[in-house]
Amino acid sequence: MxxxxxxxxxxxxxxxxxxxxxxxxxxxxxxxxxxxxxxxxxxxxxxxxxxxxxxxxxxxxxxxxxxxxxxxxxxxxxxxxxxxxxxxxKDDFWISFITSTNKPTIPSKNETVLIEYSSPNTNKPIHLGHVRNNVLGYALAGIFKANGYPTIKANLINDRGIHICKSMLAWQKFGNGETPENAGMKGDKLVGKYYVEFDKHYKQEIENLIQQGKTKEEAEKQAPIFLEAQAMLLKWENGDQEIVDLWKRMNAWVYAGFEKTYKNLGVDFDKYYYESNTYLLGKDIVDEGLQKGVFYKKENGSVWIDLSADGLDEKLVLRADGTSVYITQDLGTADLKYKDFKMNRSIYVVGNEQDYHFKVLKLILQKLGRPYADGIQHYSYGMVDLPSGKMKSREGTVVDADDLMDDMIVAAKEQTEALGKIDDFSEEEKQALFKTIGLGALKFFLLRVDPKKRILFDPKESIDLHGYTGPFVQYTYARTRSILRKAIEIKTSETTQNFSNYQLHSTEKELIKTLYRYAIVLGDSCKEMNPAKLVDFAYELAKTFNKFYNDCPILAAQKEEEKYFRLLLNEQSGETIKKCFAIVGIDVPERM
RNA sequence: GGUCGCGUAGCUCAGGGGAUAGAGCAACUGCCUUCUAAGCAGUCGGUCGCACGUUCGAUUCGUGCCGCGAUCACCA
CATH class of the missing domain: 3.30.1360.70 (Arginyl tRNA synthetase N-terminal domain)
Incomplete structure (x- = not known):
């Protein structure tokens, strides 16, 4: 624009x-x-x-x-x-910006953007760190879409490998046939429980072996339960019916659990990839790389790439036993994505702990001459810390996504009911509102910070509904709607007004200038891939609107033309807030 | 140790060559017989980690140092 x-x-x-x-x-x-x-x-x-x-x-x-x-x-x-x-x-300039009926539209681009986000492991439930990933990924996709790019949201599910076998094995050994149904537990939680169970026994066995005089490294490799898990992985890779059935059964539990969490969070995907389907694809690429001389084979049969000329190290791309490592799979999946979508840009929403990995991935694909390689981009975001320090699953300090959402909704409920403004709502309306507010608070809190930076998640602060928060902005939207309802009631919706001699109040002008920035900010947030820009703008708009609301009576305006002009401002402020929030996946209530 | 990232108000964060560095929280003070007070207005609070350099101008760019973090697995 x-x-x-x-x-x-x-x-x-x-x-x-x-x-x-x-x-x-x-x-x-x-x-x-x-x-x-x-x-x-x-x-x-x-x-x-x-x-x-x-x-x-x-x-x-x-x-x-x-x-x-x-x-x-x-x-x-x-x-x-x-x-x-x-x-x-001139005031005319600002006035005509508000009154003009044909606002410029954003042209659609013919550059397809694929955004992979979420990408969970099926051995543990979704936690706060994943929530940041999901909220960011969804918002980023929304921003590209709003800027006219055909956008695909993809989720690559890490559903195989030794870590999955660990929870399977623990369930087999200690589960006594427990299921989500008979345990009354979400499937992902149940499987996560057995992953922890495995770790408990594994540690114990390591301890015992060390007592018997083994070194720590020996013990880690020789613990019987670990050997069993490895054997199970081998069976899985060979298609052993019993193991594959167990795997399918437990994964189905996890997917059901994830879907529930995703639905609650309000995120979705256009395409699911499963590593169980893609982990073999990379092996062909390894052969290709060997032929092209990009890779080389060591004596033991393992395959490597030397990236020291690019300032990195030598990197393994295939194990000596011929099995895939992480990057092998990613090479294969990258090819598959391109085959499926011919995307111009392929964005990976993955934490900054994997910066090195994605540098390597892109470099390898460039060296292999993949046409999509230059369009690969690691959307690297910072980790989430708690006031008590880092989240560590082993130490049980992770914040579970489902619990977190519940807590936010409860907090919204308590604070909303205390104000007593919605006593006439039905029970369903109330629940919907609490969810809108609770999740609005959570998402705003996660989005308002520069994605690249690590975030300190203070539960007390995140649940706050005042100040620089999602609910503040939602409240402002609800105000604009309230006024609009009243305006319709008293039938003040005549639209043919001439504002050519209208004198702008300074706060009106400030509000218009803020509204004018919307299109600019929307474009910037895409160029910089920064949802925080948009969220911060929504907050500034809300703040400016509230000042306007305070300074300038709308329905009680002195002159008729004032009333109509202010109603226009009221409506456009509300609509713009709603648009910003919709783009990043935050709902907005009619009343609160 | 190598590489990468980050140090801005008591706390959480914006800003990113340009005027007197901004918000929110916390603390304090005003404003509801009038459109939703989850609001508005105000007070308090800063050697922008330190030092050099580039520039008419540096919190912003460069180099070095200090502090914090990530990463450098035949893990994912």
Whole structure:
């Protein structure tokens, strides 16, 4: 979208030769929004132009200011303070932005974006770390979509491997036929329980072996239960019916559990990949790489790639026994994704602990000459810490996703009921509202921070509904809806109004300027792949709206045209908040 | 040790060559007979980790140092 900022920047560039006798590059024309403490809407910083203008800052600013006022219908006046040229736009410009019925639409792009996110292991339930991944992945996909990109959400489920066998084995040995049904437990929780159970026995056996004089490393490799798990994996890979049946049965439990959590969280996927289907695909690529001389084989038969020229190390791509490692599978899956979707960009939403892995993955695919390799991007986000420190599954300090959502909803319920504004709601309406608020708080809390940075999750703070929070923004939306309902009640919805002589109140103008930024922020949040930008904007809009709400009576406005204009602002503020939140996956209530 | 990331108010975070560095929380003060007070307005709070350098101008860019974290498996 072309903004007034772009407009002014371009016309200054075009006029520059006639004003100063030389060309100027677009990027040295610095245009900002004017700071609140100065008069004006747009500020041009002239310092970078002085070398070309060969004049003093004030003089340069004057020349440009005079030119703009003569050649730009939207500019009402200007003032110069030091090297800053502050431009005041006519109220007309802002008013017509609000009243114009044909808003510019975002053109659709023909660049397909595939976003892989979530990608859980089937041996443990989803926890807070995964919640950040899910919320971020969903929001990112929403942002690409809103910017016109065909977008595919993919989930690669890690459903095989030694770790899966561990929970299977523990269930087989100690489970006594326990099922989600007879235990009254979600399937993913049940399987997770047996993963922990395995670890308990494994540790005990290691302990015993060390007592018998083995070293720790020997003990870890020789513990009987570990050997059993390895044997089970081998059986699984050979298609042993009993093991495969058990695997299918337990995985079905997990999927049922995950689906429930996903549904609650409000995330979804267009495509599921399963590592059990893709883990063999990478082996062909290993052969191809050997033929092309990209990989090499060591004496023991293991296959490697030497990335030391690229500042990395040597990296194993196939084990000596011919079985796949993590990266082998990822190579295969990358090919499969391209076969399925021919995407231009392939984004992996994966924690920053895997930065190295994804560097290697991309580099290998580039060396193999894959057409999609350059479009691979690791969307690397920071870990989630608790006030007590890191989350560690082994130490039981993880925050479970289902419990977390329940807690948030309960907190929303308590605080909402205390205010007593929704006593006339039905039970279902209440439940829906508590969920909207609770999850809104949670998602906003996770999205408001720069994805690249690690996050400190303080439960107390996350449950807060005041200030820089999701519920604050939701509340503001509900306010706009409340006013709209009242306006309809008193039948003040005539639309044919002429605002050409309308005098903007300063708070109205501030609100319009904020609304004007929506399209810019939406584009930026996509370019920078940063949902926090959009979420923060929604907050700023809500804040500005609340100020407007306080300063400017809407339905009780003095003049009719004031009332109608403010109703327009009210409606557009609400709609914009709703759009922002919908893009990142946060619901918004009609009343709260 | 190598590589990568991060150090901004008591706490959680924005900002990212340009004017006097911003929000929220916490603490304190005002504002509901008037459109939802989950709100608004205000007070308090900063050597932008430290040092050099580049620049008309550095919290922002570069280098070094200090502190914190991640990663460097025939784990995923």
């Amino acid at each position: 072309k903004t007034i900022f772009d407009d002014i920047q371009q016309s200054v560039q075009q006029a520059f030769p006639s004003l100063f006798g030389c060309e100027v590059e677009l990027h040295s024309i610095t245009i900002n929004e004017t700071l609140k403490e100065f008069e004006g809407d747009i500020t041009l910083v002239v310092f970078p132009l002085l070398k070309l203008s060969k004049k003093k800052p004030e003089e340069t600013a004057e020349i440009i200011g005079k030119f703009l006022i003569e050649n730009h219908a939207s500019i009402a006046s200007y003032n110069v303070i030091k090297g800053f040229l502050n431009l005041v736009l």
